[in-house]
Amino acid sequence: MYGANWWPIHYLHFIKKKTVMDPILKLVNLSIGQESVIVDSIHAQAFKNDLIVLTGENGSGKSTLLKTIAGIIKSISGEVFISGDSISLLPQKKLAQKLAFASTQRIREDYIKIEDVVRFGQFPYAQLDDTEESSREIEQAIALMGIDKIRHKYLNQVSDGEWQKANIARVLAQKTDLILMDEPTAFLDYPSRMRLYRDLKEICLTQNKTIIVSTHDIDSVKGYASFYWHIDQGKLNILQDSPTWVI
Amino acid sequence: MQVYRLSIAFFGLITLLTISAFAIPEWISPFQPDGIKVDLLWNYRLPKTITALFAGASLSVSGFILQQLYKNNLAGPYILGVSSGASLAVGMLIIGSHYFPFLNHGFGISLAGFIGATAILLLVMLVSSRFGSGAIILLFGVIIGQITSALQGLLNYMAVPGDLKNFTLWSMGSFSQVIEFDLLFFGVSSLLGIIWAWLIMPQLSAMLLGDEVAHSLGVNTKSISLQLLICTGILSGIATAYCGPIAFIGMAIPNVSRMLFKTVNFRFMLLVNGVLGAAMALISDIISSSEIFGFNIPVNVCTALIGGPFIIYILLKRKQ
Numbered sequence: 001m002y003g004a005n006w007w008p009i010h011y012l013h014f015i016k017k018k019t020v021m022d023p024i025l026k027l028v029n030l031s032i033g034q035e036s037v038i039v040d041s042i043h044a045q046a047f048k049n050d051l052i053v054l055t056g057e058n059g060s061g062k063s064t065l066l067k068t069i070a071g072i073i074k075s076i077s078g079e080v081f082i083s084g085d086s087i088s089l090l091p092q093k094k095l096a097q098k099l100a101f102a103s104t105q106r107i108r109e110d111y112i113k114i115e116d117v118v119r120f121g122q123f124p125y126a127q128l129d130d131t132e133e134s135s136r137e138i139e140q141a142i143a144l145m146g147i148d149k150i151r152h153k154y155l156n157q158v159s160d161g162e163w164q165k166a167n168i169a170r171v172l173a174q175k176t177d178l179i180l181m182d183e184p185t186a187f188l189d190y191p192s193r194m195r196l197y198r199d200l201k202e203i204c205l206t207q208n209k210t211i212i213v214s215t216h217d218i219d220s221v222k223g224y225a226s227f228y229w230h231i232d233q234g235k236l237n238i239l240q241d242s243p244t245w246v247i
Numbered sequence: 248m249q250v251y252r253l254s255i256a257f258f259g260l261i262t263l264l265t266i267s268a269f270a271i272p273e274w275i276s277p278f279q280p281d282g283i284k285v286d287l288l289w290n291y292r293l294p295k296t297i298t299a300l301f302a303g304a305s306l307s308v309s310g311f312i313l314q315q316l317y318k319n320n321l322a323g324p325y326i327l328g329v330s331s332g333a334s335l336a337v338g339m340l341i342i343g344s345h346y347f348p349f350l351n352h353g354f355g356i357s358l359a360g361f362i363g364a365t366a367i368l369l370l371v372m373l374v375s376s377r378f379g380s381g382a383i384i385l386l387f388g389v390i391i392g393q394i395t396s397a398l399q400g401l402l403n404y405m406a407v408p409g410d411l412k413n414f415t416l417w418s419m420g421s422f423s424q425v426i427e428f429d430l431l432f433f434g435v436s437s438l439l440g441i442i443w444a445w446l447i448m449p450q451l452s453a454m455l456l457g458d459e460v461a462h463s464l465g466v467n468t469k470s471i472s473l474q475l476l477i478c479t480g481i482l483s484g485i486a487t488a489y490c491g492p493i494a495f496i497g498m499a500i501p502n503v504s505r506m507l508f509k510t511v512n513f514r515f516m517l518l519v520n521g522v523l524g525a526a527m528a529l530i531s532d533i534i535s536s537s538e539i540f541g542f543n544i545p546v547n548v549c550t551a552l553i554g555g556p557f558i559i560y561i562l563l564k565r566k567q
Binding site: 067070071072092093095096097099100101102103105107109110111112113116117119120123124154170174 | 505
């Protein structure tokens with residue numbers, strides 16, 4: 001009457017056993033690139049509480065790798081799994097609740113407040129209407145990054161360091177397990193870079209996040225990174241220690 | 248505070264509506280006994296006022312969408328060549344209707360305007376996706392304007408005198424040519440365009456953080472851009488088809504609204520743009536039909552005289 005698959009066991013395939021050691025991010029035989037392949041046969045995993053630093057020369061494919069993981073660029077071959085789900089099968093909105101992405105772009109519009117930037121973090125949950133829960137998340141993110149004093153400043157009045165804090169608060173408000181940041185320290189001075197990496201490490205450990213940061217700045221990230229993913233000559237190498245440049 | 252400001256703007260708009268419909272160039276009371284003046288009021292002035300209202304709102308909303316989409320405060324339907332595209336299509340229709348009389352129909356003209364506008368918008372989208380959206384799309388718009396005016400010259404050469412005069416008058420901009428069914432069609436399509444834009448405004452506001460970040464926030468940026476372009480095509484194309492290519496409203500008003508209301512709530516901004524755009528169109532209409540020099544000044548002259556200096560101000564301010 002209901003066909004052969006009436007027994008409930010046939011519908012239970014969505015139940016997965018999740019253990020602490022399941023990777024948040026898993027890259028399987030991934031090839032990336034916009035038109036031609038830049039990096040191929042990438043195999044990598046990232047776990048909870050990892051701060052992964054992505055290094056490599058200019059044009060080596062750091063941004064492309066981050067954007068491929070974020071689903072902004074399609075991979076040439078291979079798969080990206082986030083908490084066990086392939087990103088090519090996830091709807092965009094679901095993906096936005098699992099993964100947050102911050103680009104290098106600095107925005108200076110004179111009508112956007114710091115607070116508005118953070119509020120966009122709740123966009124995948126409640127678009128423009130603030131629900132009670134979304135305003136709570138936003139307040140939490142603002143408090144965590146310590147930007148309560150500058151929340152009403154417009155973006156043309158804030159420093160690059162303050163902008164990056166707002167940016168991080170935004171990705172925190174997005175409530176995702178995985179955070180990708182493309183060169184967050186590009187415009188910052190040395191003390192601000194140190195502070196930023198310290199903050200990121202703290203977020204990783206206390207908020208149970210996985211963060212992947214691309215950077216050229218190996219000096220200030222030292223001591224905070226769990227692993228280095230170093231792209232060299234079209235291959236991704238996973239290093240325990242900071243990569244040394246061969247000149 | 249912002250709602251307070253918007254309501255002031257709204258009352259200003261109502262005042263302008265009243266002046267435009269009843270008081271300029273001379274007062275006509277709607278309550279006096281029937282006569283030629285009341286006839287004038289219902290069949291000429293009120294349609295003109297309502298047309299100005301919709302045209303102003305449509306143009307400034309489409310200007311707002313284009314400026315946000317291309318993140319360029321100088322963009323607008325006129326400067327990107329969208330109005331020129333609509334113009335050329337309408338010109339072809341008006342002048343071609345001498346040879347194919349069935350073309351000369353209000354609906355045909357608005358369809359031509361929409362097609363012309365959307366074609367140029369798709370070209371602009373193509374250019375901006377390859378070369379970015381800075382000065383290049385503005386230059387592109389200027390060049391499109393030159394090309395369409397050259398083609399227009401060719402059309403004018405082929406035209407018969409009556410059609411030529413019709414087309415020339417149309418290109419000076421006027422709110423008084425739209426009546427009865429055309430007015431209804433114009434109003435409904437403008438409203439539909441604005442409602443469609445209203446529905447996707449949150450997604451457009453997320454694109455403030457850049458297209459890539461918007462994508463990671465769950466916005467399908469390609470689909471949203473395309474939908475917005477079609478909206479803009481409907482709004483600016485049909486407004487241009489009915490009222491002629493009207494300059495400056497689409498560029499100046501979004502900047503004014505952004506200065507007055509600093510908010511990322513784009514649905515609110517859409518309302519503000521609609522109200523202020525309609526107000527500017529009504530002011531232009533009031534100046535145009537107040538017979539300062541003893542005759543009606545074309546609407547385009549008024550919008551240019553109000554909007555031009557303002558754009559120069561924006562440019563100088565941007566330079567700092």
